[in-house]
Amino acid sequence: MSRQNLRRALSVVSVLGAVSVLLASCAGAGGSSGGDGSAGDGDSGAVNVLMVGNPQMEDLAQLTEDNFTADTGIDVNFTILPTSELRDRVTQDVATQGGQYDVVTVGGYEVPIWAENGWLAELGDAASGDQSYDYGDLLDPMVTSLGGPDGGVYALPFYGESSFLMYRTDVFEDEGLTMPERPTWPEIADLAAEVDEARSDMAGICLRGLPGWGELFAPLTTVVNTFGGTWFTEDWDAEVDAPEFREAVEFYVELVREHGQAGAAQSGFTECLNTFGQGNAAMWYDATSASGPLEDPAASKVAGDVGYVHAPVVQTDASGWLWVWALAVPETTQQPEAAQEFAHWATSKEYEELVGEELGWSRVPAGKRQSTYDIPEYAEAAEAFGQITLQAIEEADPVDPGVQPRPTVGVQYVTIPEFADLGTKVSQEISAAIAGQGSVEDALENGQELAETIAENYR
16 A cells, blocks of 8 residues: 555544543453563663563563663663553553653554654654664565554554464364365354364364453454454444444354353453463464464474464455554653664564574564565474465455445554544453353444444544
């Protein structure tokens, strides 16, 4: 997509009410693994970094002192939080101009909105002017998703992801099951039922049920897309209770209730990573970034026994989401040069090589640079998932992810401030339905009322 078209697409993004809406608790597409940290004592020369507690970010905190700080003399204090807590903290600090943090973890959903508000420093010009950084090596979908309405780039990608279907190759072989390279959702439901019938020691599939626009609705909105549904039409008609949206949600809820993991209504990315990684599910549909931890023998019981295929579809050719966790520098930082230097280092080729050499090549924060997939050591470590991850990212279409035109950019979210609250509220009722405490019909009827109110502001 051209920069001009991006600017046109982002022109619909409203900044009215952004602070109050974005403070609603929600979760990122990739989920999180816990971990609490402290921003330290606020040393005048230190860079304070607020990060989501994913494994890739925890690796960054582990490697910084002996490498970045040792080379530059710049101390870095980390605060590492689960996704929902991070969202609240970073929004409070950035939106209210608190100035506590110099570098923050943000996603593709927030960046266009926050850039429009003037809350983030533009980072693309400096990065593109640094020859050693190799800005042109960054994958275009990642750069595009971090753009502002003026064409600038307001965060640097730390790792990128799409979504795919992971499955136990050993279990499928033992049970005589075949996984298509591009499965449909009905085929996945049938396979989950067959595993359930044959194996009492594991769930047929693991799917997120934890409330949150970026937890439950990260995978679920991709299901809605490929079933032919959408949150809003191009003309801002709300479609939450439309037949296609309803069919997709009912399919998802039924699948996870009948063949999913125990406690599904409380399962987000972290819980499903643990469930699948400990060998307690035969399939898992989720982020491509999960492949690194799954192939790490020190952390996963299924390393070497996982197959990866494209996100399941119904009406569309592809249905993977597009997400990027990135590092942004708030305009309120008192350490702009040091903050930018840290962001450059953490998203550089040099850092990827450091992770590979120190921690193992499967743990490289990939999905953002073309050159990553040309590194022989990474290609070997990522043989099972590297190329399909890259293909899934390239196939994800944030402008046209479904069967009808959309009013904003975004695959698994709608790039307006109100979506965080809308998606989270609807997800709470759908999660209750998964737990047997509510109905999909009521959830979508209530969601339609909320969506119609929002749509009136954009028509």
